[in-house]
Amino acid sequence: MASVTLDHLNKWFGPSVHAVQDVNIHIEDGEFFGLLGPSGSGKTSVLRMLVGLERPTEGSILFDGVPVHNKTPQERNVAMVFEQNALYPHMTARQNISYPLRVRRASSETIARKVAEVATLLNIGALLDRRASQMSGGQQQRVAIARALVRDPNLLCLDEPIAHLDTLLRARLRGELKRLQRALGTTSVIVTHDPIEAMTMTDRLAVMRDGRLQQVGSADEIHNRPVNAFVAQFFGLHSMNVFTVDSCVDQGDHIAGRVGGQPARLPRTLERFLNIGRRTASIGARPSGVMVLRAADTAPAVEGFTATGQVYVTEQLGDAQLVTVQIADQSIQTLTPDPRAFEIDEPVRVFIPDDALFLFDDKTQQTRRFASRTAGDELAAIRSEVA
Amino acid sequence: MADLTIGYGKSSRWGRKPRRDDGVTERGTLLLLGPALLFLAVFAIWPFCYLIYASFTSYQMAIPVPIHWVGLGNFQVLVKTTRFWHSLGVTAAFALVSVPLQLLIGLCIALLLNAVTRGREVYASLLLTPMMLAPIVVGFAWELFLNPIYGPLNALLKGIGLSPPAWAQSPVWALPTLVAVDIWQWTPLVMVILLAGLRSIPPRVYEAAKVDGSSAVQTFFNIVAPMLLPYFAVAFVLRFIDSFKVFDIIYILTRGGPGTITQNLAYYTYDLGFGRFQFGRSGALSIIQLLLLTIGTMLIIKLVAKRNVPTAAVAGPAANAKEGA
Numbered sequence: 001m002a003s004v005t006l007d008h009l010n011k012w013f014g015p016s017v018h019a020v021q022d023v024n025i026h027i028e029d030g031e032f033f034g035l036l037g038p039s040g041s042g043k044t045s046v047l048r049m050l051v052g053l054e055r056p057t058e059g060s061i062l063f064d065g066v067p068v069h070n071k072t073p074q075e076r077n078v079a080m081v082f083e084q085n086a087l088y089p090h091m092t093a094r095q096n097i098s099y100p101l102r103v104r105r106a107s108s109e110t111i112a113r114k115v116a117e118v119a120t121l122l123n124i125g126a127l128l129d130r131r132a133s134q135m136s137g138g139q140q141q142r143v144a145i146a147r148a149l150v151r152d153p154n155l156l157c158l159d160e161p162i163a164h165l166d167t168l169l170r171a172r173l174r175g176e177l178k179r180l181q182r183a184l185g186t187t188s189v190i191v192t193h194d195p196i197e198a199m200t201m202t203d204r205l206a207v208m209r210d211g212r213l214q215q216v217g218s219a220d221e222i223h224n225r226p227v228n229a230f231v232a233q234f235f236g237l238h239s240m241n242v243f244t245v246d247s248c249v250d251q252g253d254h255i256a257g258r259v260g261g262q263p264a265r266l267p268r269t270l271e272r273f274l275n276i277g278r279r280t281a282s283i284g285a286r287p288s289g290v291m292v293l294r295a296a297d298t299a300p301a302v303e304g305f306t307a308t309g310q311v312y313v314t315e316q317l318g319d320a321q322l323v324t325v326q327i328a329d330q331s332i333q334t335l336t337p338d339p340r341a342f343e344i345d346e347p348v349r350v351f352i353p354d355d356a357l358f359l360f361d362d363k364t365q366q367t368r369r370f371a372s373r374t375a376g377d378e379l380a381a382i383r384s385e386v387a
Numbered sequence: 388m389a390d391l392t393i394g395y396g397k398s399s400r401w402g403r404k405p406r407r408d409d410g411v412t413e414r415g416t417l418l419l420l421g422p423a424l425l426f427l428a429v430f431a432i433w434p435f436c437y438l439i440y441a442s443f444t445s446y447q448m449a450i451p452v453p454i455h456w457v458g459l460g461n462f463q464v465l466v467k468t469t470r471f472w473h474s475l476g477v478t479a480a481f482a483l484v485s486v487p488l489q490l491l492i493g494l495c496i497a498l499l500l501n502a503v504t505r506g507r508e509v510y511a512s513l514l515l516t517p518m519m520l521a522p523i524v525v526g527f528a529w530e531l532f533l534n535p536i537y538g539p540l541n542a543l544l545k546g547i548g549l550s551p552p553a554w555a556q557s558p559v560w561a562l563p564t565l566v567a568v569d570i571w572q573w574t575p576l577v578m579v580i581l582l583a584g585l586r587s588i589p590p591r592v593y594e595a596a597k598v599d600g601s602s603a604v605q606t607f608f609n610i611v612a613p614m615l616l617p618y619f620a621v622a623f624v625l626r627f628i629d630s631f632k633v634f635d636i637i638y639i640l641t642r643g644g645p646g647t648i649t650q651n652l653a654y655y656t657y658d659l660g661f662g663r664f665q666f667g668r669s670g671a672l673s674i675i676q677l678l679l680l681t682i683g684t685m686l687i688i689k690l691v692a693k694r695n696v697p698t699a700a701v702a703g704p705a706a707n708a709k710e711g712a
Binding site for chain 2: 051052053072073074078079080082083085086087088089090099100102103104147151
């Protein structure tokens with residue numbers, strides 16, 4: 001087991017593709033770390049450099065402070081679980097799991113003991129004599145994880161290990177992987193494009209985009225303190241609404257502006273962005289922080305963002321519904337426990353309490369103001385008042 | 388709906404069997420297959436049966452004596468001649484020397500080509516040329532190339548001070564020369580089959596092996612070779628069967644000579660049947676070859692089937708990914 005440091009890591013593919021741009025990360029010994037980003041963000045390239053399947057163009061990788069980026073995967077003693085299809089198809093599960101030990105010329109007693117250990121750990125004792133083609137996708141991935149763990153690696157790398165499984169199985173393996181990592185204490189890095197996987201499994205994670213590191217922190221930090229609009233939109237159960245309010249004018253008790261030509265009202269607290277001479281604001285709010293009101297509903301008594309629009313579509317999620325409201329050319333999603341059925345094209349009002357508003361720089365997209373952590377509680381209070 | 392009912396009623400009125408989903412009656416099936424079956428019966432099944440019959444008779448074409456049944460007589464005479472055993476040896480040289488060498492060289496070229504990333508298709512197509520040429524062209528090209536007087540090979544060898552033999556006419560070198568030409572012509576087929584096998588191994592398998600600490604040699608013997616085995620078996624069987632049928636290059640380059648040194652079983656069969664018109668004996672020789680070929684092929688298949696290796700293509704989890712873990 002080891003701590004891992006990525007120091008000014010760069011990767012070029014050919015002269016024109018700068019896949020990984022100056023990435024600096026320190027991963028503590030025993031930590032479960034996530035690399036999150038959309039496809040093409042460079043997260044897999046980082047992982048492949050960690051494992052030793054790619055060489056960094058510039059920068060260094062250190063395990064416990066010792067540079068390893070010129071060493072082979074074997075010398076680093078890293079293990080990797082691939083997305084899918086990486087079991088040796090002509091071997092049984094037992095032969096697959098024991099292969100790393102066999103090429104290291106371990107004694108047959110050691111092999112038998114270690115295989116039995118990981119098989120118990122991953123609950124695959126009954127599968128040991130099956131070939132890959134005789135196992136389901138979930139079973140294959142368990143065997144792949146067993147093969148990675150059988151030789152006590154310094155670092156366990158997981159490349160979207162459960163992305164190809166069905167929803168229920170994925171949820172179960174998420175929990176299992178997390179417990180397993182905690183129990184073994186192996187430093188682990190998982191690459192995923194799924195924010196839920198990243199949030200639920202890891203201790204800390206890094207969000208990447210276009211080869212650049214956007215933010216490193218705990219799930220809570222990244223969810224509540226996103227550094228920019230991209231992280232805010234990418235990270236979370238539902239994507240954050242980010243929309244533009246322009247032609248903003250200070251009206252004394254509030255700020256009047258327009259959303260795609262439609263009049264909108266902003267709370268006075270956002271005056272700071274007007275103070276630096278801007279007339280345009282980039283506003284963010286998580287769907288759970290947005291209320292959708294009918295014309296007949298009483299307006300909430302607190303300050304907040306208000307605008308009118310039409311229902312674009314509603315999606316029933318069982319205990320809540322996702323209502324997408326179209327305001328001129330922009331759309332805002334609201335996740336609401338409101339049980340009322342909204343009609344498509346029905347005129348509605350959108351209300352976002354001041355506390356739930358994020359403010360981004362309209363040029364750089366950097367976050368200028370975070371929503372309050374207690375925004376959710378406040379929203380619940382407002383809802384009970386309105387009802 | 389109405390149309391369908393009428394159509395169905397019509398066919399039942401005519402007493403036909405009910406139509407299948409694709410609208411073809413069983414009688415229709417027979418009618419469509421008929422010409423092909425008839426062709427096979429006339430040009431393949433009947434001659435084959437006649438061959439078996441002839442091999443038990445004294446049938447000699449062009450000699451007006453009555454044909455009589457000799458039982459296993461033809462076979463007994465054949466196995467007592469040294470010429471039979473010599474031809475068997477020549478056939479064995481193709482089946483047991485040329486074919487294994489083709490497999491070995493084909494494997495090496497396929498491994499090299501698989502490592503090439505740019506222009507693999509171009510190299511592969513170029514290397515396939517010998518296989519695509521007509522056998523007669525191959526024969527004449529080699530005859531010219533090896534000609535002791537005009538041929539470039541001997542000119543070159545003399546140029547560097549050697550005294551080369553007259554390859555195709557030399558009692559020592561004629562058979563090795565034919566084996567070399569056979570290897571030259573058919574190694575590309577082996578190469579293309581094995582290359583397809585190598586391409587079917589997912590890159591992730593190689594990467595997994597690298598991460599698992601497997602050296603290049605270990606990866607080849609433990610992972611690549613077993614996954615390549617089914618392709619290897621296909622190439623082996625195809626080439627093994629063909630090795631019994633080598634005829635054209637012998638006919639053009641040596642005519643079975645000098646003497647009968649380069650006559651294999653196929654050439655001997657031809658010589659018996661069309662040179663001496665001994666159809667009974669020639670038929671018996673064909674039957675012997677068929678038996679040897681069948682036994683040999685079954686041995687190869689049995690050898691591979693015992694390992695029971697699934698191909699890389701069927702090992703993907705996509706088909707059954709939905710089951711529970």
